[in-house]
Amino acid sequence: MKKVIGYTLLLCSTHVYAQKHINIRVEDVSKTISVLASDSLQGRKVFTPEIDKAAQYIAEAFQQAGLKPLKGNSFLQSFSMVSATQESLTAKSNGTEVDPQKIVLITSKPQITLSSHNLSIEKITATDNFFSKAIQFAASDKDLLVVVDPAFADRFPRLSMLKRSFFQSAASVAFVLGDVDTQNLTITASHNIKEHQLANVVGILPGKKKADEYVIFSAHYDHLGIGKPVNGDSIYNGANDNASGTTAVIELAKYFKAKGDNERTLIFAAFTAEESGGFGSQYFSKQLPPEKVVAMLNIEMIGTDSKWGKNSAYITGFEKTDLGTILQKNLKGTDFNFYPDPYPDQQLFYRSDNATLARLGVAAHTISTSKMDNEPNYHKPSDEVSTLDLENMTAIIKAIALSAKSIIAGTDTPSRVDTSDLR
Structure with missing residues (x-):
């Protein structure tokens, strides 16, 4: 019994020692997040010079860390989006005029006529996550x-936000409020279509024995930009949302490169356009064979204490794979805890940048501390570095590094997401 107790105490002390001696420093965390959330970057809104500056900063950080670009010679993963300004839209159902406010059309075509007879029909029901399904x-x-479903009548006009940016496509999608007769519906519309350039920032650390198996650490780096002034401040800095997650990705890249013992290939990704519909992560996810992605740890808003206080965070979709259980196991003996998502009614698992790969079966989860029922600075100009707990944020980044060790080493492989309910 004494030997067992002694071994247990030794194991616990080893874990505590490992956590304390992970070389991720609060000084570096503070320096990185202070740049990303500075007034000079003006909130990192898509399609602005400032988000380009943020992307360049992240790319330079990846280069200095010793990463390699995912493809080619650039850390920037560039892609095109289009935006559509509606100039006219008319609709008729059985010869009767339909209120155009009850239709939102997503299209890359300047002129288009659609008939319900030639379209595949889908539904968003009252029990669905409205925006996720949309x-x-x-x-x-x-x-x-x-x-x-008419239950979403109050939210329906917000679908027009999807027209601000989307991938160029030969397909068109018409959303129609459910009280419209769609049996003989014809929609005719004209749009002014513009093309825009965006870029994720992606670097890799090649693995050794399992180089063709990928572990992804990710976060989005865009935010809202300049908006409605509050107390004289119009810059929505997005320190917690999500300069905190981006900072974590940069610091993890530096740490794992210095450690140099990853058996699986590590991919570090900073996504653009999350606030506009998750387009950066959608594009990124299409560049990788999902069967080669072992796990994705997406990091979203870790700058404030969780509902359990310090040294804790939660994992969205905890029950969907055993990734969370693996992370918990690797933290035994430390004073840090990962918990299942305490906000299941928010359906967060499919609302962040992990969603695209999760829908393809990957053990892709988001790690966060955001109190979804009480984050006073969320999407406000007051989301600044001064409101964050950088000591605790550093502890979270260290915990992520330690908890992922067996996955990175190739000794643990998380189960896959059951996608049968998504078909």
Whole structure:
């Protein structure tokens, strides 16, 4: 018994020692996040010079850390988006005029006429996650007519936000509020289509014995930019959302490169356009064979204490794979805890940048501390570095590094997401 107790105490002390001696320093965390959330970057809004500056800063950080680009010679993973300004839209059902406010059309075509007879029909029901399903349908590669349950009538106009930016596509998707007769519906519309350039920032650390198996650490680096002034401040800095997650990705890249013992290939990704519909992560996910992605740890808003206080965070979709259990196991003996997502009604698992790969079966989860029922600075100009707990944030980044060790070493492989309920 004494030997068992002694061994247990030794194991616990080893874990505590390992956590304390992970070389991720609060000084470095502070320096990185202070740049990303500075007024000079003006909130890192998509399609602005400032988000380009943020991307360049992250790319330089990856280069200095010793990463390699995912493809080619650049850390920037560039892609095109289009935006559509509607100039006119008319609709008729059985010869009767339909209120155009009850239709939102996503299209890359300047002129288009759609008939319900030639469209695949889908539905967003009252029990669905409205925006998650809408984003999924908006990315369709075939023409769709999506009937939206009248229960979402108050949210329906917000679908027009999807027209601000989307991937160029030969397909068009018409969302129609459910009280419209869609049996003989014809929609005619004209749009002014503009093309825009965006870029994720992606670097890799090649693995050794299992180089063709990938572990991803990710976060989005965009935010809201300049907005409505509050107490004289119009810059929505996005320190917690999500300069905190991006900082974690940069610091983890530096740490694992210095450690130099990863058996699996590590990919570090900073996504653009999360606030606009998750387009950066959608594009990124299409560049990788999902069967080669072992795990994705997406990091979203870790700058404030969780509902359990310090040294804790939660994992979205905890029950969908055993990744969370593996992370918990690797933290035994430390004073840090990962918990299941305490906000299941928010359906966070499919609302962040992990969602695209999760829908493809990857053990892709988001780690966060955000109190979804009480984050006073969320999407406000007051989301600044001064409101964050950088000591605790550093502890979270260290915990992520330690908890992922067996996955990175190739000794643990998380189970896959059951995607049968998504078909």
